[in-house]
Amino acid sequence: MRYASITDRLADLGSGRWALHATARRMKAEGQPIIELTIGEPDLPPHEDLLAECSRAMYxxxxxxxxxxGEPAVLKALIAKYSKRRPGVSEKNFLCFPGTQSALYAVMMGLAEAGDGVLVGDPLYATYEGVIASTGAHLIPVPLRPEHRFHMQAEDLERAVTPEARVLLLNTPHNPTGAVLTGQEIAAIGAICKKHDLWIVCDEVYEQLIFGDAFASPFDMPELAERTIVVSSISKSHAAPGFRSGWAAGPEEFCEKLLPVSETMLFGVQPFISDMTALALSRPFETAGIMRDNYSRRAEIVQKTLAGSNLLKPMMPEGGMFVVVDVTATGLGGADYAWELLRKEQVAVMPGSSFGHQAAGFIRISLTVPDDVLEEAVRRMANLAGRLAAMPAEERAHLGA
Known part of the structure; x- marks a missing residue:
């Protein structure tokens, strides 16, 4: 039987990236005491008022x-939110979707096609490559370097641009590294995008989970307004990933052109979840603040627990819910170390290779477990690292995935 070419383009870009996570879940279901530090699933429930509103709306x-x-109440709430960042927005600047992932998919389908290139920082969130490949376009990696705290550098972007490049996909705060771009860095990046007439798609789902300085976005810069599209959701900010409620914000013309694409995909989101989303956007909730404090403190626990190790080197995040750790001094790459950690220490983390070539020597740790559980998991990581370093190289060669 014949299949569309998209099935071949995505053949290795789906659940295979999450194979270790799936294996850990199976082991846990079988009764093994796995400490799960894989996916970015908030460990708080949504606020009770949001659940009550969702239930009220259904009944x-x-x-x-x-x-x-999108539903009128959500559009009104989005206008109020984004007009604080950029005056003059209206409902014509927004489209609602079931989550950031579907928003990103639709947006990219509206901007890129076969023969085009999409620039994206490497490391990158694991689904980005598939989203780009879905359009027929090809990914153009821009190296995000540890020595720059994984912040995209304008000169690296300039070197990466090719004649086929049409879009820059940004992510700040960044998954997996937790890097948060400054306004000055975004302005420099934006100048490159203007020079080469590139769209900027900015994934801002971790906007409310920044540990330090204020959030900066190309959406807020008038000189970049005509080329910037933001995708986001309430999944992280309001601990509601399962409700799948997100949006795209961009130029009026872009939203008008993308609307038929959105309508062809799904024609609307669930009204009862939209009512919950409108409430989430319309008043302050303490959920994001609690998570910020928790994740910042837990990142420091990782750093403190590994302070005496010369084998595991955490890169402290500036936001989000993850820490990446350089494991190359153990003699293994990130994937082999992660699989060995699961088998020998019953701790599940994500291999850095799931997030691109630049992260191959890293693992990603989710900070969404209680402090004492995280500390125990990191101790086990250090114990494994010590055993690996003491092992003959030929023996290590047979370990891992």
């Missing part, structure tokens, strides 16, 4: 079809 009959752009 009030908000279970019918929506429209392609």
């Amino acid at each position: 009030a009959g908000r279970t019918r079809y929506s429209n392609g752009r």
